[in-house]
Amino acid sequence: MSSLVDKSAERRWPAEGFTRIPYWVYTDQDVFDREMERLFWGASWCFVGLSCEIPNPGDFKRSWVGTRQVVVTRDKDGVANVLENRCAHKGALVCWQDRGTAKDLICPYHQWSYDLKGNLTGVPLKRGALGKGGMPRDFDNSRHGLRKLKVHERGGVIWASYDPDVPDFESYCGPDALHYVDRLFPGRELELLGYSRQIIPCNWKMYFENLKDPYHATLLHAFFITFGLWRADSKSHSSCDGDGRHGVMVSRNEGKKTTGATKEMARFADSLEMNDKDSVTPAPEFADREVAGITLFPSVVLQQQANTLAMRHIIPKGPGQTEISWHFFGYADDTPELRRLRLRHANLMGPSGFVSVDDSEVLAQCQFGASTAGNAAAVLEMGGKETEPQDHMVTEVMIRGFYKFYRKEMGY
Ligand SMILES: [Fe+2]
Known part of the structure; x- marks a missing residue:
């Protein structure tokens, strides 16, 4: 059963220590939310896919890091990228397909487009229409890409981390x-x-x-x-x-x-x-x-x-x-x-x-x-x-x- 109030103050781990597991670790929403922040999006290496799922440049698949959806891409240089599947504009899922091959990722909503490294490459009507509207002159595409995770590809497996300072994969294991x-x-x-x-x-x-x-x-x-x-x-x-x-x-x-x-x-x-x-x-x-x-x-x-x-x-x-x-x-x-x-x-x-x-x-x-x-x-x-x-x-x-x-x- 989840709870909307923060119950952390009243929680006590049993005195026996790690030979006991209090059942609230399995049921409480705020414990779960803290696990996402600290464990899945912290200094961890998370599995996102196998190299053979995206063997060629342009290949992509959708995956997950905790509750966040990501897109795993193979860019034109053959490098694996892991990008949050959330448009930098309004937060829509950019990629709606589980697996495929593409030159870029285009959000269906306003067609903002990203290359396979997650860089924002196109904003339709950026300069407006009939001389009116459009983005401010100082809008800088390079500051509005998809969120990029740190990636480690080893032995045919792709791992990702939200923490740029995560220990290297080998010492992490x-x-x-x-x-x-x-x-x-x-x-x-x-x-x-x-x-x-x-x-x-x-x-x-x-x-x-x-x-x-x-x-x-x-x-x-x-x-x-x-x-x-x-x-x-x-x-x-x-x-x-x-x-x-x-x-x-x-x-x-x-x-x-x-x-x-x-x-x-x-x-x-x-x-x-x-x-x-x-x-x-x-x-x-x-x-x-x-x-x-x-x-x-x-x-x-x-x-x-x-x-x-x-x-x-x-x-x-x-x-x-x-x-x-x-x-x-x-x-x-x-x-x-x-x-x-x-x-x-x-x-x-x-x-x-x-x-x-x-x-x-x-x-x-x-x-x-x-x-x-x-x-x-x-x-x-x-x-x-x-x-x-x-x-x-x-x-x-x-x-x-x-x-x-x-x-x-x-x-x-
Ligand atoms: Fe079993």
């Missing part, structure tokens, strides 16, 4: 997170395989936390447990990076098996078989045999599970609503067989994925719980009360690390 970014994006040419989009009626942090929570995945997801794609008794690694803001969640895929831990996995269904074994059987791909879910604060999850690869773009819409835009991709030099498996395993993911549909449903229930919780708080003690790296997945260490960071950034 930290060594652990950067290793997994580069592992997925080593510079091989990417091929876009498709999109899925969905709105989940939950706070964006709930979605982010869910990908910092290997514990839930060993219990909630019948598909993961049964077919051995993600299990509590697999070799794994859970850690934070970037002062806790990012999460590195890694596991080995060891296939279908029965161990001492199986009896606690209520959704393990030994009798369940797939007629189409391909859907749950990955082909070996990465030398380390790992699967990884990386939460790169604040805007994206890097997903590598079985042979499906995706950037899950997190687009907050309000305290209780989040869009997830799944960008499924492969590498341009994939064999046809591997490409087929990537598409097949994408069925695990997305709005109706065999696995991900469980998350969407559970997170909607969590948001309902938070909205009626008053001053209560969630408990985060699985795997201890610290934020040190752990070599197993029965832990909430990455969520604790995130809230340690979050409280500091938000001033709570």
Whole structure:
């Protein structure tokens, strides 16, 4: 439930610190507004798209940084630009098309036009008509361009920041997170395989936390447990990076098996078989045999599970609503067989994925719980009360690390 009054004075973080999450962080409009200002539009690098979505000069796509819409362009010099999609004149959306190719961006309202770097290049009737009207002589186009974000393009991914003084991308990630970014994006040419989009009626942090929570995945997801794609008794690694803001969640895929831990996995269904074994059987791909879910604060999850690869773009819409835009991709030099498996395993993911549909449903229930919780708080003690790296997945260490960071950034 949102509130129009500033309740910050009466808010207290529970005395237990980052092993508790007060439910108001998920429900209050002013908390959400502060998150946009401080986290999404602050000193962060936000995912806005893949280079292969705008490969050629003139290509553009629309994207989001928090609740603000941006246009990602490839200019005539081949450079990626990220521009706020808001006309410098009256604030209309300049670009109304999700993807395309153009020489310039022209606002439909009064046809102010901008080049693909965001510079204002044309104002119709600037000198008036019949010697009357028009803009003042001192109107300077160069002072009225689209708002430009700082851009970093690396390994086929485009990142943007509102803060011109943001730390460089590599130090922003930290060594652990950067290793997994580069592992997925080593510079091989990417091929876009498709999109899925969905709105989940939950706070964006709930979605982010869910990908910092290997514990839930060993219990909630019948598909993961049964077919051995993600299990509590697999070799794994859970850690934070970037002062806790990012999460590195890694596991080995060891296939279908029965161990001492199986009896606690209520959704393990030994009798369940797939007629189409391909859907749950990955082909070996990465030398380390790992699967990884990386939460790169604040805007994206890097997903590598079985042979499906995706950037899950997190687009907050309000305290209780989040869009997830799944960008499924492969590498341009994939064999046809591997490409087929990537598409097949994408069925695990997305709005109706065999696995991900469980998350969407559970997170909607969590948001309902938070909205009626008053001053209560969630408990985060699985795997201890610290934020040190752990070599197993029965832990909430990455969520604790995130809230340690979050409280500091938000001033709570
Ligand atoms: Fe999940």
